[in-house]
Amino acid sequence: MEEYNNLLEQMNIQHAIIGDVTTSLPDILHDLTKVRLASLASACNLPGRSKMKKQELIQALIEHLTDADHLEAALLITSAMEWQLFESLLRQSVLHNNFIQFEHYSYLMDRGLVFTYFSKGGLYVIIPDEIKNAFTKLDAASFNQKHGSMQLIYEYIQSLSNLYGVIKPAKLLEIYNAQNNVALSEEEFMERFEKLKNRQQSFFMLKGYIVNSYLAPEESPGELEELLIQIKDKPQYVPERNELLKYADEFYFEMTPQLMKLRAYILKEICRDTEMVDDLIDDIQLACTMEATPQDLIFEFERRDLQFQSMEQADIIVALMNDVYNHTRLWIHGGHTPFEMNRLKGNIPLRSANRPLSALNKNQVSVTKIGRNEPCPCGSGFKYKKCCGK
Numbered sequence: 374m375e376e377y378n379n380l381l382e383q384m385n386i387q388h389a390i391i392g393d394v395t396t397s398l399p400d401i402l403h404d405l406t407k408v409r410l411a412s413l414a415s416a417c418n419l420p421g422r423s424k425m426k427k428q429e430l431i432q433a434l435i436e437h438l439t440d441a442d443h444l445e446a447a448l449l450i451t452s453a454m455e456w457q458l459f460e461s462l463l464r465q466s467v468l469h470n471n472f473i474q475f476e477h478y479s480y481l482m483d484r485g486l487v488f489t490y491f492s493k494g495g496l497y498v499i500i501p502d503e504i505k506n507a508f509t510k511l512d513a514a515s516f517n518q519k520h521g522s523m524q525l526i527y528e529y530i531q532s533l534s535n536l537y538g539v540i541k542p543a544k545l546l547e548i549y550n551a552q553n554n555v556a557l558s559e560e561e562f563m564e565r566f567e568k569l570k571n572r573q574q575s576f577f578m579l580k581g582y583i584v585n586s587y588l589a590p591e592e593s594p595g596e597l598e599e600l601l602i603q604i605k606d607k608p609q610y611v612p613e614r615n616e617l618l619k620y621a622d623e624f625y626f627e628m629t630p631q632l633m634k635l636r637a638y639i640l641k642e643i644c645r646d647t648e649m650v651d652d653l654i655d656d657i658q659l660a661c662t663m664e665a666t667p668q669d670l671i672f673e674f675e676r677r678d679l680q681f682q683s684m685e686q687a688d689i690i691v692a693l694m695n696d697v698y699n700h701t702r703l704w705i706h707g708g709h710t711p712f713e714m715n716r717l718k719g720n721i722p723l724r725s726a727n728r729p730l731s732a733l734n735k736n737q738v739s740v741t742k743i744g745r746n747e748p749c750p751c752g753s754g755f756k757y758k759k760c761c762g763k
């Protein structure tokens with residue numbers, strides 16, 4: 374934990390202004406480097422910014438950042454965590470926390486709504502006085518209603534793109550309207566979607582579909598087209614509202630009875646380290662969503678130096694993992710599990726729960742995906758899911 378906090382602190386310091394803390398916007402902008410000023414001007418899309426001298430740029434930024442319309446537009450697409458931080462700063466202006474998560478304030482900082490200072494060994498997150506005063510001019514009731522609506526739309530887009538991988542906007546809107554009292558028109562939905570696209574998201578629009586960023590053509594060429602072929606004419610699994618919105622967290626998954634049974638067996642028979650086993654279960658579940666082979670799943674044990682005591686024990690593990698796979702929600706089945714889809718369609722193959730390890734191909738396993746709990750390849754020292762895997 375100490376190592377994690379040290380890495381977190383260093384990441385925060387990298388993005389902080391070094392020097393005495395101030396909450397005056399003109400003074401803060403003067404403290405920024407030329408590169409940071411240019412980056413902020415670009416994020417604000419200031420016209421003519423490349424030809425401005427520093428003082429001209431600062432004045433233009435002050436006018437933009439304190440403009441009520443621009444301020445509202447930037448705040449409307451904040452996440453729940455970002456909005457919580459902004460609200461707390463409205464009450465106290467300065468927050469001292471060396472170990473705050475960078476993603477909690479990075480968007481707000483990129484838009485010039487908050488800044489960080491590192492002074493006398495402490496990290497301070499601050500809101501400029503001028504931003505706070507500008508916010509008081511907004512109609513609070515109207516803003517809260519708009520922000521709540523925007524946040525709910527975001528959660529549905531995030532949830533359904535995580536659950537299905539790809540979805541038509543019309544289908545997403547159908548699910549949203551069926552689960553909420555206040556219905557949206559297609560025009561209202563697309564207007565909100567366009568606003569949400571004004572910041573980096575884990576989804577995008579392509580070929581008339583809302584698509585999970587994992588399927589971006591530059592990252593996974595051909596996988597979107599293949600998925601569209603596989604899901605053709607298959608029904609989609611639509612959970613109840615409360616369960617559905619859990620999928621807004623990209624790391625959420627159902628802790629199924631099959632996963633619990635596998636976890637209990639590993640803890641009892643193979644490894645008593647609860648943290649290691651939980652990470653193992655996490656990565657096995659992720660691997661199943663990626664349709665990993667039984668050999669790939671066995672590799673999750675091997676790379677942790679977890680040894681089977683006998684072939685019989687290995688066969689039990691394989692059977693348990695096959696059962697886990699058969700009850701894992703997959704994009705290729707519209708969010709259904711292979712077991713559910715087999716009952717619906719009757720022609721979906723299941724992995725045999727009794728297939729022994731000796732029947733598997735013993736060729737060396739080639740793993741191309743990064744497990745959620747592996748060290749991030751960027752070298753930050755964080756787990757992948759806490760760093761570039763976000």
